[in-house]
Amino acid sequence: MFDYDEEAERYDASRGGEARAAAAASAVLGLIPEGTVTLLDAACGTGIVTRRLAEADLDVTGADAAYGMLRRATERVPGRVVLADIRQLPFPCASFDAVSAIWLLHLLDDAEKVVAEAARVLRPGGVFVATVDKAASHDVGSDIDAVMAPRPRRAARDRSDLVASYADRHALLPAGRASFRGCGQGRAPARAAADVRRGWYTLLPPGEPLTEKLASRLEQLPGQHVPRQEPEFKLRAFRKPGPVPRPGPELGSGPLPSPTSSPGPPTDA
Numbered sequence: 001m002f003d004y005d006e007e008a009e010r011y012d013a014s015r016g017g018e019a020r021a022a023a024a025a026s027a028v029l030g031l032i033p034e035g036t037v038t039l040l041d042a043a044c045g046t047g048i049v050t051r052r053l054a055e056a057d058l059d060v061t062g063a064d065a066a067y068g069m070l071r072r073a074t075e076r077v078p079g080r081v082v083l084a085d086i087r088q089l090p091f092p093c094a095s096f097d098a099v100s101a102i103w104l105l106h107l108l109d110d111a112e113k114v115v116a117e118a119a120r121v122l123r124p125g126g127v128f129v130a131t132v133d134k135a136a137s138h139d140v141g142s143d144i145d146a147v148m149a150p151r152p153r154r155a156a157r158d159r160s161d162l163v164a165s166y167a168d169r170h171a172l173l174p175a176g177r178a179s180f181r182g183c184g185q186g187r188a189p190a191r192a193a194a195d196v197r198r199g200w201y202t203l204l205p206p207g208e209p210l211t212e213k214l215a216s217r218l219e220q221l222p223g224q225h226v227p228r229q230e231p232e233f234k235l236r237a238f239r240k241p242g243p244v245p246r247p248g249p250e251l252g253s254g255p256l257p258s259p260t261s262s263p264g265p266p267t268d269a
């Protein structure tokens, strides 16, 4: 995984900035039921999406494990972020009406733990929304993708059918799909070649014969600096059985759910 403490400086600008954040937030909002008040943005990063969710009148909490990312999130949603591992959340069971996880599951070998924790901290009727198939979304059928086709790939940890099976194991029901378009994230050959040489593609170490071969083929493509199509990122939503959350006087105005020193039992225990 990237060192997100180091990445924090350049994260927003290199991931589509505010336009991407607006598109992602809007896709999340389209999947959560009316009446949702409290939302945990799991792996909130710099808070660029979290802020948009808070602006939609949700009582938002952000959580992330990287201090560097979280420092920026604190500026965007002051007092609403916590340093935490999403696989072991410091919140009691049934604390939130919704949980979002944008671009998290593809990073983790044990992504099921995120789904289990989301199921645990959701109130009955609450919804978990997560991106799926992240790496595959970058393959847009371009000439760059054709050059890169022979590269070895690691099995995707956020494959949609896998995530759906995790949800099923933790008693979450399918509750919708959505997508959002990247912004400025379409690849150009020159940049892709540089990224390949830098070793940014998993399983293509710098200096290896295949790495060099693919990089030099990319450098022969036309339109070296012309970005190809933007990726389309997919979201899946899953609902915890129970009544749909309704706004009430006890919700929305209270303090942050108090962190617990250790996570509670999983819902399926």
Ligand SMILES: C[S@@+](CC[C@H](N)C(=O)[O-])C[C@H]1O[C@@H](n2cnc3c(N)ncnc32)[C@H](O)[C@@H]1O
Binding pocket: 004, 024, 042, 043, 044, 045, 046, 047, 048, 049, 063, 064, 065, 066, 069, 084, 085, 086, 087, 101, 102, 103, 104, 107
């Ligand atoms: C690609 S960024 C996405 C950030 C944000 N959701 C967004 O869309 O801008 C991935 C984030 O996941 C965080 N992360 C990775 N593993 C984590 C874990 N186990 N617990 C909490 N945060 C984690 C990283 O620190 C990073 O901020």
